[in-house]
Amino acid sequence: MFLEPNLFKSTERKAPAGWIEVVCGSMFSGKTEELIRRLKRAKIAQMRVEIFKPVADTRYHDEDIVSHNQNSIRSTPVHNSGEILLLAGDCDVIGLDEVQFFDENIVEVCDALANQGKRIIVAGLDMDFKGNPFGPMPRLMAIAEFVTKVHAVCVNCGAAAHYSYRKVEQQQTVLLGETESYEARCRSCFHGEN
Ligand SMILES: Nc1ncnc2c1ncn2[C@@H]1O[C@H](COP(=O)(O)OP(=O)(O)O)[C@@H](O)[C@H]1O
Numbered sequence: 001m002f003l004e005p006n007l008f009k010s011t012e013r014k015a016p017a018g019w020i021e022v023v024c025g026s027m028f029s030g031k032t033e034e035l036i037r038r039l040k041r042a043k044i045a046q047m048r049v050e051i052f053k054p055v056a057d058t059r060y061h062d063e064d065i066v067s068h069n070q071n072s073i074r075s076t077p078v079h080n081s082g083e084i085l086l087l088a089g090d091c092d093v094i095g096l097d098e099v100q101f102f103d104e105n106i107v108e109v110c111d112a113l114a115n116q117g118k119r120i121i122v123a124g125l126d127m128d129f130k131g132n133p134f135g136p137m138p139r140l141m142a143i144a145e146f147v148t149k150v151h152a153v154c155v156n157c158g159a160a161a162h163y164s165y166r167k168v169e170q171q172q173t174v175l176l177g178e179t180e181s182y183e184a185r186c187r188s189c190f191h192g193e194n
């Protein structure tokens with residue numbers, strides 16, 4: 001279980017201590033649950049928290065971030081990464097869900113906000129339905145201080161799953177959906193070996 005780093009605010013420190021945390025994995029792996037857990041802990045710790053999600057993610061709710069377990073937290077939908085810079089203000093912690101749907105500039109935005117001393121927590125799919133890196137995720141994982149890969153349970157064999165298998169014919173990369181369109185699979189079952 002990820003425990004927030006306890007960065008001592010040493011008197012010698014000139015720059016504020018900011019950092020980036022990435023939570024990644026397949027669909028149904030617990031990314032949103034973990035994001036919500038970390039953000040609720042930050043609020044308990046009296047931190048000023050701002051939460052954003054891409055307007056593209058209207059699967060469950062126009063504003064709230066909602067997990068497959070129906071756990072939720074209020075967020076602000078944004079059209080692009082630039083809006084986050086404009087809306088971040090002087091908060092301490094920023095949370096982003098479905099970060100695979102953001103434009104590539106989200107990497108520079110997260111980097112700039114961390115350099116301002118903010119704690120940046122992002123959750124997103126590391127791979128698309130074909131098993132390819134998804135959008136800005138690889139570059140975000142590269143620059144982050146902390147990367148947590150969470151796993152689902154393979155619906156075929158019960159092993160740890162880190163692929164999102166698409167059950168329907170559509171071939172476009174972006175296709176919002178849930179269990180009607182996707183299921184979690186392990187490496188063997190994703191490649192049809194089981
Ligand atoms: N195949 C699966 N493996 C693990 N959890 C699953 C699976 N299918 C549904 N779930 C449920 O999904 C929850 C995770 O939801 P969520 O955090 O929204 O996942 P993600 O954001 O990674 O898609 C789990 O706690 C569990 O209740």
Ligand SMILES: Cc1cn([C@H]2C[C@H](O)[C@@H](COP(=O)(O)O)O2)c(=O)[nH]c1=O
Pocket residue numbers: 026027028031032059124125127128129130164173174175176177178182
């Ligand atoms: C694999 C894959 C997924 N999507 C969509 C499907 C869902 O709406 C989200 C992921 O949701 P979750 O919080 O991880 O459950 O992304 C997609 O558009 N393309 C894909 O390849």
Ligand SMILES: [Zn+2]
Pocket residue numbers: 154155156157158159185186187188189190194
């Ligand atoms: Zn399997």
